[in-house]
Amino acid sequence: MSAEVDLSIVVPCYNEHLVLPEFHKRLCAVMDAVGQTWEVVYVNDGSTDQTLATIRDLERQDPRISSVNLSRNFGKEIALTAGLDYARGTDGVVVIDADLQDPPEVIQEMIAARSDDVDMVYARRRLRKGESLLKRLTSWGFYRIMTKLGNRIVIPPDTGDFRFMSRRLLNDLLQMRERHRFMKGLFCWVGYPSKELLYDRAPRLGGKTSFNYWSLWNLALEGITSFSVLPLQLATYLGFAVSFFAAFYGVWVIIFTVISGSHVPGYPSLMTVILFLGGIQLMTLGLIGEYVGRIFNETKNRPLYFVESYHPFTSQLDSEENSVG
Secondary structure: OOOOOEEEEEEOOOOOOHHHHHHHHHHHHHHHHOOEEEEEEEEEEOOOOOOHHHHHHHHHHHEEEEEEOOOOOOOOHHHHHHHHHHHHHHEEEEEEEOOOOOOOOOOHHHHHHHHHOEEEEEEEEEEEOOOHHHHHHHHHHHHHHHHHHHHOOOOOOOOOEEEEEEEEHHHHHHHOOOOOOOOOHHHHOOOEEEEEEEEEEOOOOOHHHHHHOHHHHHHHHHHHHHOOHHHHHHHHHHHHHHHHHHHHHHHHHHHHHHHOOOOOOHHHHHHHHHHHHHHHHHHHHHHHHHHHHHHHHHHHHHOOOOEEEEOEEEEEHHHHHHHHH
């Protein structure tokens, strides 16, 4: 028997055992004040610490917890997708991280801001505490670049995964099953009316983020290649520009030779031209390879993830009926 709830809170977790008890405590205080039935779906994304054991302890204390334990670490975008697949909220779903950088108290404002005319309320960061200047600058640049490359898709700047989505929007979102997933872009690709909610982001309560600069670079590359072919177009334009320059230079060499006679070519200039053209070719091939690699992964048609175990919450009515049966 499947218990129905009004709202689902989806929380992807990777090595978050230090913050989960405090996160759940604050989440319960917020959701109990909302006045609707709710569940929280914790997705353990192959954690190597005590995250799964902590989730099991919380399950024994609170029947409103559902847990999805993935068979290994699939990455945050896939873990988030798994949580959305298992969310049963009939009214809508809230996505939030467990590190308490996104305060659960903002959920009340999200729910208050939703309406029949608004399918998504996304939280935009007004203040980013606990982040380095380099992190803030690269994040600022990434969102602005994505806005330019988005191919008619507007991705709000300074906005993460923290948001409320209606059931209608979620059902359409779950139809998209590509392997290379950039969820911030997919949220916006679906469309439907959205509303912005400003909030101040807090530092991590505990633990260590699993996102280093290399991971963030790969995520940025995922977002750019998933929602735009402009890099391929730029490679084409660059190829035309280099070819035009080479043709112009060839004509100049012929004219110079006719007028001044032949000279022994200089080694530095020759190597400069060869290395420049070789670098352009390798960069273009690498760019094409990024897109071809994504096509290759999509054609294998593998499942997005495997679930080692799923513990759904059951309502009090379900528990009583099961005990009688």
